[in-house]
Every structure is written in C-alpha cells, then in structure tokens.
Amino acid sequence: MKKITPHHFSSEELLKSIQNPNVEPSINQIKRILHGMHPSEVAHTMESLPPKERKFLWSLIEIQDEGEIIAELHDEIQQELISEILPDELIAIIQDLELDKIVDILQTLPDRTTENILASMSKRDRQRIKDVLEYPVDSAGGLMNTDIISVRPKHSLEVVMRYLRAQKKLPQNTDKIFVVSRENKYLGSLSVSTIVVSDPSLNVRELMETETDPLSANLNDKDVSRLFEQNDWVSAPVVDDSKNLIGRITIDDVVDVIMEDADQNFLGMAGIAEDTFAAPARAARSRILWLSINLMTAFIASMTISLFQQTIDEIVYLAILMPIVASMGGVAGTQTLTIMIRGLTLQQINKTNINWLYKRELAVSIVNGILLSILVGGITYLWFNSITISILICFAMIVNLICSAVAGIFIPIMLRKFNQDPAIAGSVVVTTVTDVIGFFSFLGLASLVLI
Amino acid sequence: MKKITPHHFSSEELLKSIQNPNVEPSINQIKRILHGMHPSEVAHTMESLPPKERKFLWSLIEIQDEGEIIAELHDEIQQELISEILPDELIAIIQDLELDKIVDILQTLPDRTTENILASMSKRDRQRIKDVLEYPVDSAGGLMNTDIISVRPKHSLEVVMRYLRAQKKLPQNTDKIFVVSRENKYLGSLSVSTIVVSDPSLNVRELMETETDPLSANLNDKDVSRLFEQNDWVSAPVVDDSKNLIGRITIDDVVDVIMEDADQNFLGMAGIAEDTFAAPARAARSRILWLSINLMTAFIASMTISLFQQTIDEIVYLAILMPIVASMGGVAGTQTLTIMIRGLTLQQINKTNINWLYKRELAVSIVNGILLSILVGGITYLWFNSITISILICFAMIVNLICSAVAGIFIPIMLRKFNQDPAIAGSVVVTTVTDVIGFFSFLGLASLVLI
Known part of the structure; x- marks a missing residue:
C-alpha cells in the first residue's frame, strides 16, 4: 500500500476522502494527515467544505491543533464554529495561542464569554489583552500585538x-x-x-x-x-x-485587512454577507434583503411605465424597445459609480478634483451616448422601419446616459454624507434612477411626439 | 509668513495650489515641498490629479527624485508617463533604482527600448535583470528580486x-x-x-x-x-x-499584487480598464466596448419581447410588469455569480464540492423565489386586481430565479474553460440569460393562459 503523507496528499484528495469516508485512506490516516498539515491549509480545507462535512473534519482534528486552526479561519466560519464550543472548552483550546490571535477571537465573542475567558488568564496576559480590547476592531489599536521588544x-x-x-x-x-x-x-x-x-x-x-x-x-x-x-x-x-x-x-495582519476589505467590497456590490459554503438557510437569509430592496425599486420602474400605459397600448414597439434605454443607462451609471467608489476608497477624490471628474464623466457620457445612439438608431430603423422611433430612442438614450453620469457622481457622495457605504447601497440607487429616467424619457418623448 | 514644510502641508492643500499656481505657496515652495515628500506620497498626489495638472506637477519634480516616484505609480499612469520620456532620459532617471524596480518598469516597455536601456547597464546588472525578464510578469520569477544574500x-x-x-x-x-x-x-x-x-x-x-x-x-x-x-x-x-x-x-511586492488583483476584479465587473483621472478620450474609449456588448445583449432581450408583441398589444399590463421579472433574475444571478467568482478566486471550489454548491444555490433560489413571488403576487393583485396576472408573475419569477442559479453556477465554469475571466465577462452573460428567460417565461406563460 502507498504510504500517505501530507506532501503526497492534495487538499482536493483530502476533500474527496472526507466526503466518502468509507474508501481509503482510513479515518486514522486522515487524522494523521491533518495533524501534519499547516494550520492555514487545514483552515482552507475547512472553508472549502459544506457545513456537514466541515463538522466531520473538525471532529477529526486533535485538540492541541484546534486553536491555531480556529485562528486561521475567515471571520464568519470562525464565529459559527466558536458558537458551538462551550466557554470552558474554548479557553482550553485558545489559551496557548499568541496574544494577538486570542484578541482576534475574543473580539468576535459576546462580552460575557470574553469576561469568563479573561478571568481564567494570568494577570499579566489579561492586562495586555484588555489594553487591545479597549480599541475598536477596525483601528490601529485593535489591530496591534503587544509583543514588543x-x-x-x-x-x-x-x-x-x-x-x-x-x-x-x-x-x-x-x-x-x-x-x-x-x-x-x-x-x-x-x-x-x-x-x-x-x-x-x-x-x-x-x-x-x-x-x-x-x-x-x-x-x-x-x-x-x-x-x-x-x-x-x-x-x-x-x-x-x-x-x-x-x-x-x-x-501579516495588514494583509488580512486588505484581503478582507477587498472581499467585502466585492461581495457587498451584490448584497451578499456570507461565506462560500454557508448552509442554505443562512445563504437564503443573507440574500433576501437585497432581493427585496431590488423588488421595491423594480416596482418603482414599473410605475413609471404605467404612467404611459395608453401610449404603449397604441404603439406596442415602445414596449419592445424600452428595456434597451433603461439597461444602457444602468450599465453607464454603474461604470461611473465604480470609478467613484474606487477613487474614494483610494482617497484620490476630494474637493479639488471632483469638479474635473464630474465634467469628464459628462463628456464621456455625451460622446459615448452619441456614438451608441447612432448604432441604436440604425438598428432600430432596420428593424421597425420608422425614422420617428429611431430618433426617439436616440434622444432618450443620450438623455439617460447624461443622467447616469450625474447619478454615478452624486449618489455615492450623498450616501457617504448619510454614512452609507457606496459600495453596498450605490448600485441599487443608481440603477433605480437610470431605470426610471430611461423609461420616462423614452415613453414620455414618445407620448409627446406620437400621440 | 507661515513656514511651509511637507509635514504642515496636506496633500489636499498641495492639490489645490497646483491647480491655482498663482496663490501661495510659490512654485519654488511647491518644489521644495515635493522634494521633501516620500516618493509614494508624491505618486499618490499625481494619481489624484487630472492629466494637465499631473503634467505640471511632474515638471516641478527634481530629476533625482523622478525614478523613485515613477516606480511608485500605478501601472497605467506609469506607462502613460514613460511613453512621453525619451529612452536616454529614461535611462538617466531609472539607473539608480533598485533592480526589482527597474525590472518592473522594463516589463511595461516595448522590447526595443528595453534593449537600449539594458545595453547602457553594467554587465552584472544586465545579466541579473535578464534573469528576471525571462519569466512572465505574473509568475514568481517575474516578481522576484535578485538581491539575495x-x-x-x-x-x-x-x-x-x-x-x-x-x-x-x-x-x-x-x-x-x-x-x-x-x-x-x-x-x-x-x-x-x-x-x-x-x-x-x-x-x-x-x-x-x-x-x-x-x-x-x-x-x-x-x-x-x-x-x-x-x-x-x-x-x-x-x-x-x-x-x-x-x-x-x-x-511589499506581494501586497502590490494583492491590491492590483482586487482593483482589477472590482473595475473588471463594470468593464473598466483605466485610472480614476484618465483623460476623457481615454475613458470614453475604455468604456464603449463594454457598453456596445451590453447594447447587443439588450437587443437580444428586446427580440425576446417582440416574439410576444401580440400578447402585449392585447394586455398592456404585461409591458408594465415584465421588467420586474427580468430584473429580479438579474440580481439573483449576479449573487450566485459573485459567490462563484469569489470561491474560484480563493481556490475553494473544485470537483468535490461544486455539486453541493449547485444544489445549495438551487435551494436558495427556490426558497427566495417562493417568498418573493408571494410578495410580488400580493402587490400585483392590489395594483391590477387580477388573480390571473398575479399567478402568472409568481410562476415566471420562480422559473427565472431557478434559471438564474443554474446560469450563475455554470457560466463562470464555462468561461474558465474558454480561458475567459468570469469576473469580467460573467455578469453580462448571466444577465443576458436572466433577461431573456425573464421576458420569455412571463410573456410566454401569459400568451398560453390569456390568449
């Protein structure tokens, strides 16, 4: 039989064997492999497992390895795991970790559990940990270690x-x-x-x-x-x-901050706050808020359309073409919004240059609006053979692209004023604006001209 | 008069004075301030300036400081700046930099310029740089320094x-x-x-x-x-x-890789490849490709609607409600896509767990689809007072949410097979699918039931 050591064993093979525990290697072999792996690799393997298999893997880890592995897990998974460990057990698991790793874990716990754990420590360690806990998690004080020479x-x-x-x-x-x-x-x-x-x-x-x-x-x-x-x-x-x-x-702690920030910005844009393999109920709950908000904004767009019910009733082509105007505004608005969020995050944008940026975005949307509307007008004419509808959609699209630049610049600024993160709330507000203006300009112009 | 030193002088004040060079401080004072600043701070200030002011600032920098500042600039701005410097000047500017910074700059230059610059170096440096240039920019070899002890x-x-x-x-x-x-x-x-x-x-x-x-x-x-x-x-x-x-x-080089990757993922989702203060022509060019692709997909969605022209003609309410079904599918599909892109980037997803993830996404979209369709059905009934239309939109929405989960899982996998980055191409493909299925299911069901 092939001798199995951590180095011969890919984490993908490990994943497979955890999910089919009856084939080779045996449970004892897996235990030995886990013990030989780097804690961060075990943590990564756990993060790549669905909840049930994750618990099974956790049960195979030796107690003396548990602390280091917990410290390496992503926040959500760490919290989920810790919530199932009794305070006394948790003390035993984490007490030998470096102080800054203990602090990281304590920062996620309820105050009473933290008090219990602190009470079990030596006076010197307790004081050092309390010094760090005094500062917010997202400050230099919350991030620091006290192991200074x-x-x-x-x-x-x-x-x-x-x-x-x-x-x-x-x-x-x-x-x-x-x-x-x-x-x-x-x-x-x-x-x-x-x-x-x-x-x-x-x-x-x-x-x-x-x-x-x-x-x-x-x-x-x-x-x-x-x-x-x-x-x-x-x-x-x-x-x-x-x-x-x-x-x-x-x-190393700074790298973690950078990666978590990037992760949150990325997930935040889609209204997600969960880990990749979150249980279905948790995932469903995390996403429905965002879906509901979008549902409300979709109804706002529908109400805009309903204002022009009669016009659509007379010229059904308008219903066919109206999503184009709305969607192009949404894409252009998201582009401006993305540039704004990035510039604000990198602290590149301030009072001295926002004006230039605003004019640049207006210029870009006018130029691109004109170019694209020629394309849209041409295709529309070929399709419906009506010069009036062609000109209508051209005008509506230019109007919507200009509005998308205005919305993309000012909505993130306003959201910041109200202490909202533009990376999370920005895209839904911007696309609502571009949907409403898209439908309103196209159908409104059509009502004026055609009826 | 207040003595001005780099420490008393915020980069925002500097930005203001660059843009109004006639007020205090004088040009000579600005030069002195720039000379006293850390190269990375000067680079950040340059990145926060529109093109014209950026050039003006660059003209104020002393020649011996130019190399370190160029090395700190983001790739696009670095390239733009270097393209305006003559090879001989460039050699003089960069020759005193550390080898790995020189390599970073050479990697962005045309081969002939690189050859010229290499020819001007000592044999030992030339060989060390050539050793690094042998490897692709995005490999460990391209990232390494040769200053080993x-x-x-x-x-x-x-x-x-x-x-x-x-x-x-x-x-x-x-x-x-x-x-x-x-x-x-x-x-x-x-x-x-x-x-x-x-x-x-x-x-x-x-x-x-x-x-x-x-x-x-x-x-x-x-x-x-x-x-x-x-x-x-x-x-x-x-x-x-x-x-x-x-x-x-x-x-430090790894941190740069992490930040650039996150930046590219973030900008890529909106189809942007430019820096914050790119000139209008450059910005317009960088975005129009993405807008044009979206225009084509918008026409595909319109063609789907046109299949049911007659149905809409008879029941205009359908035109009012149809964007809701399409937009909700788009949001749900983007959520699944985001989870997939993140899991693939973190190398958490592989053959052993993709099945579980697929089932989880299906379960989530069925549960959320049912919950949201009750909401949509209720609101629609209150609005149009028609139980048939309510039931129709409920069904269409559940169908589209299920399809959005399938699309969100399989489209990034297929894009990877064709060597496309799901973070860039994914969202446009997924939303096209959800638009088409959204319109098709809602209008199609309506045609069957109502006509």
Missing part, C-alpha cells in the same frame, strides 16, 4: 544583543525593535538588519531611526494599510495619545 | 555575522538569508532573528530552517500571494527548475 537609547549594541539572546526567540515578523525613554515614550526604532551589520560598540542612539512617526492607536485600519503599502513596512509601532509605546502592527 | 551550511554564525557586517546594509525586507550548496542549490533559510538570538559559535547547518519548500520560478503570482498570506511570510526564496537559488520575493 523595546530598548533604551543609551545602551550599546553589545548590551542589546545580549538582551536579545536572553529572549531565545523573537516574536514573529520582528524586523525592528523599538527605542523608548524611561517613561516608555516612543523615541525611534532600530532594525534587526542594522543590529546585524553594525559595530557592536555603537550606541542605540547613534543607530536608531527617528524619522518615521509611530501610528496612533486611534488610526483607522484602512489608513494603516495604506501607510504599510506606501512605505513597504514589515512592522510599525503603535502609541497612545500620550505617545507611550503600547504595541506594534505586523504586515 | 546566501551562505554555506558549514559556516559558523560568527563567520556569517562578519560577512553581514562587511555588507554595511542589508537589502530592504531581509528577514532571512538563504543557505545554498557549493553548486548554488537551495538548502534552507536562516532568519535574521535567529542570527541575533543564537550562540555565535553554532553552525548554520544547526540553525537553518529546511521545512519550507522554496517557490518555483514558474509559480503563478496569485498562488504566490496565497502562500504568503497563509504562511505569514515576509520573504521567500525562488528557485529554478534545477533547484538553483535565483532570487527572493518580498511581502
């Missing part, structure tokens, strides 16, 4: 190296240590590479880097990730309002 | 440290150095933290980490970023087919 400016590199050797092991992603005053005020940073390449007799003060400002604990996590991206940082110090050094943020 | 297993830490001190400065983001055989075969890695905390008399062989496999130069960049995210790496070694160490990838 700090030294004083007056020490020589020799002393620093003796101190570091005494630590045996540095925390993960330690590319720099921090320099603080006797009162723990942040003074600067000292990169590990500098330690390695410099003369050991030099002082920390002579070698430390002081130009970069530390991050304020209240900074928004999107700003944190922008700063990391712009400056190519691996880690950065975090200070409180009085400039005391309280923690550090590492690039 | 490698040591032999037999050396003591003491020797290694002496060697490192001789380097004076380690390349950016050096969290580990690599261990190679005499023939340059990759053997393992030695983290800088380990160097710092370990006994200097120990050998590299005793301290090196050998469990992690190096990245193959042919690996896709999406797989590279997934591995970095899963393993929380800061850097990783890259080997060629014969396991020779040829370079390393650092997290």
Whole structure:
C-alpha cells in the first residue's frame, strides 16, 4: 500500500476522502494527515467544505491543533464554529495561542464569554489583552500585538544583543525593535538588519531611526494599510495619545485587512454577507434583503411605465424597445459609480478634483451616448422601419446616459454624507434612477411626439 | 509668513495650489515641498490629479527624485508617463533604482527600448535583470528580486555575522538569508532573528530552517500571494527548475499584487480598464466596448419581447410588469455569480464540492423565489386586481430565479474553460440569460393562459 503523507496528499484528495469516508485512506490516516498539515491549509480545507462535512473534519482534528486552526479561519466560519464550543472548552483550546490571535477571537465573542475567558488568564496576559480590547476592531489599536521588544537609547549594541539572546526567540515578523525613554515614550526604532551589520560598540542612539512617526492607536485600519503599502513596512509601532509605546502592527495582519476589505467590497456590490459554503438557510437569509430592496425599486420602474400605459397600448414597439434605454443607462451609471467608489476608497477624490471628474464623466457620457445612439438608431430603423422611433430612442438614450453620469457622481457622495457605504447601497440607487429616467424619457418623448 | 514644510502641508492643500499656481505657496515652495515628500506620497498626489495638472506637477519634480516616484505609480499612469520620456532620459532617471524596480518598469516597455536601456547597464546588472525578464510578469520569477544574500551550511554564525557586517546594509525586507550548496542549490533559510538570538559559535547547518519548500520560478503570482498570506511570510526564496537559488520575493511586492488583483476584479465587473483621472478620450474609449456588448445583449432581450408583441398589444399590463421579472433574475444571478467568482478566486471550489454548491444555490433560489413571488403576487393583485396576472408573475419569477442559479453556477465554469475571466465577462452573460428567460417565461406563460 502507498504510504500517505501530507506532501503526497492534495487538499482536493483530502476533500474527496472526507466526503466518502468509507474508501481509503482510513479515518486514522486522515487524522494523521491533518495533524501534519499547516494550520492555514487545514483552515482552507475547512472553508472549502459544506457545513456537514466541515463538522466531520473538525471532529477529526486533535485538540492541541484546534486553536491555531480556529485562528486561521475567515471571520464568519470562525464565529459559527466558536458558537458551538462551550466557554470552558474554548479557553482550553485558545489559551496557548499568541496574544494577538486570542484578541482576534475574543473580539468576535459576546462580552460575557470574553469576561469568563479573561478571568481564567494570568494577570499579566489579561492586562495586555484588555489594553487591545479597549480599541475598536477596525483601528490601529485593535489591530496591534503587544509583543514588543523595546530598548533604551543609551545602551550599546553589545548590551542589546545580549538582551536579545536572553529572549531565545523573537516574536514573529520582528524586523525592528523599538527605542523608548524611561517613561516608555516612543523615541525611534532600530532594525534587526542594522543590529546585524553594525559595530557592536555603537550606541542605540547613534543607530536608531527617528524619522518615521509611530501610528496612533486611534488610526483607522484602512489608513494603516495604506501607510504599510506606501512605505513597504514589515512592522510599525503603535502609541497612545500620550505617545507611550503600547504595541506594534505586523504586515501579516495588514494583509488580512486588505484581503478582507477587498472581499467585502466585492461581495457587498451584490448584497451578499456570507461565506462560500454557508448552509442554505443562512445563504437564503443573507440574500433576501437585497432581493427585496431590488423588488421595491423594480416596482418603482414599473410605475413609471404605467404612467404611459395608453401610449404603449397604441404603439406596442415602445414596449419592445424600452428595456434597451433603461439597461444602457444602468450599465453607464454603474461604470461611473465604480470609478467613484474606487477613487474614494483610494482617497484620490476630494474637493479639488471632483469638479474635473464630474465634467469628464459628462463628456464621456455625451460622446459615448452619441456614438451608441447612432448604432441604436440604425438598428432600430432596420428593424421597425420608422425614422420617428429611431430618433426617439436616440434622444432618450443620450438623455439617460447624461443622467447616469450625474447619478454615478452624486449618489455615492450623498450616501457617504448619510454614512452609507457606496459600495453596498450605490448600485441599487443608481440603477433605480437610470431605470426610471430611461423609461420616462423614452415613453414620455414618445407620448409627446406620437400621440 | 507661515513656514511651509511637507509635514504642515496636506496633500489636499498641495492639490489645490497646483491647480491655482498663482496663490501661495510659490512654485519654488511647491518644489521644495515635493522634494521633501516620500516618493509614494508624491505618486499618490499625481494619481489624484487630472492629466494637465499631473503634467505640471511632474515638471516641478527634481530629476533625482523622478525614478523613485515613477516606480511608485500605478501601472497605467506609469506607462502613460514613460511613453512621453525619451529612452536616454529614461535611462538617466531609472539607473539608480533598485533592480526589482527597474525590472518592473522594463516589463511595461516595448522590447526595443528595453534593449537600449539594458545595453547602457553594467554587465552584472544586465545579466541579473535578464534573469528576471525571462519569466512572465505574473509568475514568481517575474516578481522576484535578485538581491539575495546566501551562505554555506558549514559556516559558523560568527563567520556569517562578519560577512553581514562587511555588507554595511542589508537589502530592504531581509528577514532571512538563504543557505545554498557549493553548486548554488537551495538548502534552507536562516532568519535574521535567529542570527541575533543564537550562540555565535553554532553552525548554520544547526540553525537553518529546511521545512519550507522554496517557490518555483514558474509559480503563478496569485498562488504566490496565497502562500504568503497563509504562511505569514515576509520573504521567500525562488528557485529554478534545477533547484538553483535565483532570487527572493518580498511581502511589499506581494501586497502590490494583492491590491492590483482586487482593483482589477472590482473595475473588471463594470468593464473598466483605466485610472480614476484618465483623460476623457481615454475613458470614453475604455468604456464603449463594454457598453456596445451590453447594447447587443439588450437587443437580444428586446427580440425576446417582440416574439410576444401580440400578447402585449392585447394586455398592456404585461409591458408594465415584465421588467420586474427580468430584473429580479438579474440580481439573483449576479449573487450566485459573485459567490462563484469569489470561491474560484480563493481556490475553494473544485470537483468535490461544486455539486453541493449547485444544489445549495438551487435551494436558495427556490426558497427566495417562493417568498418573493408571494410578495410580488400580493402587490400585483392590489395594483391590477387580477388573480390571473398575479399567478402568472409568481410562476415566471420562480422559473427565472431557478434559471438564474443554474446560469450563475455554470457560466463562470464555462468561461474558465474558454480561458475567459468570469469576473469580467460573467455578469453580462448571466444577465443576458436572466433577461431573456425573464421576458420569455412571463410573456410566454401569459400568451398560453390569456390568449
């Protein structure tokens, strides 16, 4: 029989065997394979399984591996799993994790469970975790780890190296240590590479880097990730309002923030808030709100049409052509909206340039409106052989494309003013506007001209 | 007068003064401010300016700063700018950059310009750059830097440290150095933290980490970023087919890949390929293809309606209600498509679980279809007071929602088979299907029942 080791065994084969547990490899073999896999790989495998199989896989994982795997799971799946674990069990599972991973998990739990878990910890760990929990999840403070190594400016590199050797092991992603005053005020940073390449007799003060400002604990996590991206940082110090050094943020946590933000923007545009393999009931619930909102806006569009019931009754061609005007406006409006959302997210758009952008979008929609309406007019003429209907649809489309640019620019700005995320609410509002204006302009013009 | 320094001066104020160059601060002050800013900040400011002002800002930048700023710009803007620089000037601007930044820029240039620039370089640099250019831009080889530090297993830490001190400065983001055989075969890695905390008399062989496999130069960049995210790496070694160490990838380049991928997915869904402040002509050109494709699909939907011209002629209510059925199918289909694109991107979906996902989507659309059709039926009855039309629209909507689940699952799979990106082509195909089926089911059923 072929010897099965994690390296010979693809996660797809594992998925297959979990779903058909009666064929080779045996349960015990799967257990051994899981134990040998990297926690993030096990987490990814769990995320690729439907709920029932996911629970089965979870039951095969050894208790000492559970904590690291929970820490690697995406938020929704992590929460679902934790909700089925008793607080006492949870304490046993997570207590040996690094503090920042424990904090990540505690941030998703109800306050009472968090209190219970904190009560079971050593005083020192409890205080360090409480320091982080004080800040919102989406701030630099909520994102930071407290595993900082700090030294004083007056020490020589020799002393620093003796101190570091005494630590045996540095925390993960330690590319720099921090320099603080006797009162723990942040003074600067000292990169590990500098330690390695410099003369050991030099002082920390002579070698430390002081130009970069530390991050304020209240900074928004999107700003944190922008700063990391712009400056190519691996880690950065975090200070409180009085400039005391309280923690550090590492690039791996920033990468998670970036990926989750992108994920949420992407899913948000379709009104989805669920993981890929969510149970049917959960998925149905997560989507019906969005579908219902769209239903209401669809009825608004229908009411617009009903205003021109008589006109359609007399010229049925209008009913055939009206969806074209509405749909083209929707697509053009979504294009402008997408550019706006992207520019706002990247903090490229502000008062100094919004005017230019608005005029550009108007120009683009006028140019494209004219070009496309020639196409539409031509096809319509060939189809219905009526120059009047051709001209009508041309005019209506140009009107709707111009309105789509206006809507695409101003709706996200207004949504922001009302604290709504344009990436979620924007597209439904914009397409409602373009539907209504599309039907109204086409059928309205037709009523004026043809009746 | 207030003294103006980069720190007192927000990038918004800078934007304002660039656009009104006659007010304070003066041109010379702006030049000084720009010189004091981080290259990534200047790049971000440039990306937030319309084309004319962008050129003006560029003219104010000192020549020695130009290279670093070009390297920080987003691809489209970088290309636009470089296309206006003469090859000789470009050589002068970029020659002092780090090799991986030069490679990034060369990868976007025409072959002849690249040859010219390579010819002007030292033999050693030229060879190192050619090694990278050999691999596709979106592979581990195309992403790597060649600034590797490698040591032999037999050396003591003491020797290694002496060697490192001789380097004076380690390349950016050096969290580990690599261990190679005499023939340059990759053997393992030695983290800088380990160097710092370990006994200097120990050998590299005793301290090196050998469990992690190096990245193959042919690996896709999406797989590279997934591995970095899963393993929380800061850097990783890259080997060629014969396991020779040829370079390393650092997290800052991976973050750029992640952000660009997310950006492209987001813009791609709306058929946009341009930067936020692209000139009107460029923006219009980038969007008209997508609009034209949508126009064709809108005509397909119209042709479906025209099949039932007579029915609409007799019962005009149908024309009022038909967009509801089509639009709800479009929204539901986009939701399924979004889940599929996300699952495929995260490599969560494969043969073992696609069946479960398909059934789940069918179940979700049946449940939501029934719930929503009760709502639609109720509203329609109140509006038109006809139980027949109510029942008709209920049936049509359930049919269309079921079809939207089928389309949302299978269309991205088919697009992948034909090497098309579902994130770009998916939504137009799915909504065409749901439009056609929406109109066909509603009007078709009406023709059968009412006529």
